[in-house]
Every structure is written in C-alpha cells, then in structure tokens.
Amino acid sequence: MPDLFVSNGKDQKTQALEPNTAEVKKNEIQEVVKNPKSDERNADIPRTYSPLGSFNYYPRSVNFENKDPQEKVILFLRAHPITTLGWISFTFILAITPPFLTVLPIFDNVPFKYTLLVGFIWYLFTFIYAFEAFLDWFFSIDIITDERIFDFDFYNLTYRRVTDVNIDRIQDVTVAVGGGIGTLFNFGNVLIQSAAEIPEIDFFNVPQPDKVAKVLREMRLEEEVERVEGRVR
Numbered sequence: 001m002p003d004l005f006v007s008n009g010k011d012q013k014t015q016a017l018e019p020n021t022a023e024v025k026k027n028e029i030q031e032v033v034k035n036p037k038s039d040e041r042n043a044d045i046p047r048t049y050s051p052l053g054s055f056n057y058y059p060r061s062v063n064f065e066n067k068d069p070q071e072k073v074i075l076f077l078r079a080h081p082i083t084t085l086g087w088i089s090f091t092f093i094l095a096i097t098p099p100f101l102t103v104l105p106i107f108d109n110v111p112f113k114y115t116l117l118v119g120f121i122w123y124l125f126t127f128i129y130a131f132e133a134f135l136d137w138f139f140s141i142d143i144i145t146d147e148r149i150f151d152f153d154f155y156n157l158t159y160r161r162v163t164d165v166n167i168d169r170i171q172d173v174t175v176a177v178g179g180g181i182g183t184l185f186n187f188g189n190v191l192i193q194s195a196a197e198i199p200e201i202d203f204f205n206v207p208q209p210d211k212v213a214k215v216l217r218e219m220r221l222e223e224e225v226e227r228v229e230g231r232v233r
Contacts, residue, residue, distance in 0.1 A: 052138075054078045055207040064143065064150070066164070075144040075215055079137055079205040080187035087133035094126040132156065142203045144215060149192065151201045168223040169196045173216045175209045192216065 049059035056062075056076040098119050101107070107115060139154035149170070151163040170192060177188030182205075190203040190212050206212055 049076075054080050062143075064152075065162070067145075068147065071148070072146045073143060074146060074219070075142075075212060077142040077144075077203060077206045077212065078140060080185060080207045082181065082185050082187065083205045084133075084137055087130065091126060091130040091133075094129070095123070098122050142206060144212075144219070146219070149201060149216070151203070163198055163201055165192070165194045165196045165198065165201055167216075167219045168227070169194045170216065170220055171195055173213045175213045177209060190216075 047058045049056045049062075054077065057074070059073055059076045062073045062076055102115060135157070136154055139152065139160070141150075141152045143150040143152070146167075148164045148166050153161040153163075155161070172193040174191040174193070175188060176191060177183060177186075182188050185207075186209075187205050187207045188209040190206060190209050192201045192203070193199065194201065203209075203212065
C-alpha cells in the first residue's frame with residue numbers, strides 16, 4: 001500500500017549530506033579555471049614584450065599613471081601594425097609629390113628661392129602629419145591588469161582620455177572581426193560591457209582578439225572564485 005502522507009521537507013540527516021551551494025559554485029569555477037584543458041593561457045600565448053609591439057603578454061617594466069604598486073600587467077595592446085599602412089602610404093605620397101610638381105609649367109617663372117620655400121613648408125607639414133599619426137598609434141593603448149582594464153585614447157599632444165574599469169565590473173566580452181584584411185592578419189575589436197559608470201570600453205583593431213577575450217574571461221572567473229571563497233569563509 002502506498003504511503004498516504006509523504007513529507008515534502010528534508011530531514012536533518014539528508015540536509016547534512018548535501019553540500020553547501022556556495023561550496024559547489026566555488027568548486028565548479030575552480031574546475032574551469034584550473035583545468036589545463038580549458039586554461040591554456042600559459043601554453044598558447046608566449047610571454048612577449050617590444051616597445052613597438054602591439055600584443056605584449058606579461059610585459060616587463062610597464063608603468064603608467066594610476067598604476068597601483070602591486071598591480072600586475074597581463075596584456076599591453078595597441079592597434080595592429082597593418083592599420084598604420086594608411087597614413088604611412090599617404091606620407092610617402094606627400095614626400096614624393098614636390099619633385100613632380102616642379103616640372104609643371106606654372107613653376108617655370110617662379111624664382112628658385114620661392115620654390116625652395118614652398119618645398120620646405122610642404123615637407124614640414126608632411127612631417128607634422130606623419131609624427132602626429134605615429135603618436136596617435138603609439139600612445140593609443142589598451143592595458144589589462146590583474147585588477148583593472150585601461151583604455152588610453154590619444155588625440156593630440158594636449159589632450160588624451162583614460163578610462164579604467166575593475167575586472168569584477170565586466171559583464172560581457174564580445175569579439176568583432178570584419179573584412180578580409182582583419183581575418184587575414186587576425187586583428188579586430190574587443191567590446192567590453194561593464195556595470196561601471198562607463199558602460200562600454202572598446203579595444204579597436206587589436207591583434208589576436210580571441211586571445212584577448214579569453215584572458216578577460218579568465219580574469220572574470222578568477223574574480224568570481226575570490227568572491228565565492230569570501231562567502232564560504
């Protein structure tokens with residue numbers, strides 16, 4: 001005969017055998033973070049550093065404004081070098097243009113000293129354009145540390161903008177690679193949604209965007225492990 005009265009509650013013995021929910025969550029996250037099959041960060045990303053490099057993993061001696069003494073730089077990024085071909089090609093065209101212009105009939109009656117002055121002004125502006133474009137590429141960088149992410153936007157010698165967000169405020173990471181050039185040379189945009197005052201930080205045209213997103217996700221998992229451990233304690 002079936003029992004007519006079945007208790008929906010759990011006795012104390014059964015409850016004692018069930019693991020704590022926070023403990024289970026902590027174990028799941030630690031399994032993801034520490035499992036060699038899922039965490040290949042040290043295996044497939046060699047540690048590199050170059051002053052002109054665009055993808056530097058665990059770079060040496062990188063310091064910047066607002067960096068905490070114990071803060072460790074994980075990734076140091078700037079736009080892929082292929083993105084500089086546009087302004088480099090335009091600079092080259094500007095540099096070779098004056099010799100071709102001097103053969104035009106309009107310059108036949110122009111004194112040589114005026115031609116020389118125009119040429120000097122032309123090359124001066126060419127140098128200023130190239131130098132400004134180089135500084136824009138060189139100083140517009142993105143940094144991922146073990147605590148925060150930084151987006152440094154360089155506009156000119158008198159104005160720049162720095163945005164930083166704590167790792168634990170990151171909500172979503174999206175990778176966008178478009179076009180044949182981006183696919184061929186493996187660079188694209190990493191879009192980071194956050195719960196901070198600035199809702200989105202964008203890493204534009206960075207090399208190996210999938211690996212950048214992977215590092216960010218691993219940092220988020222590590223932060224979640226620390227939060228879970230704090231609750232368990």
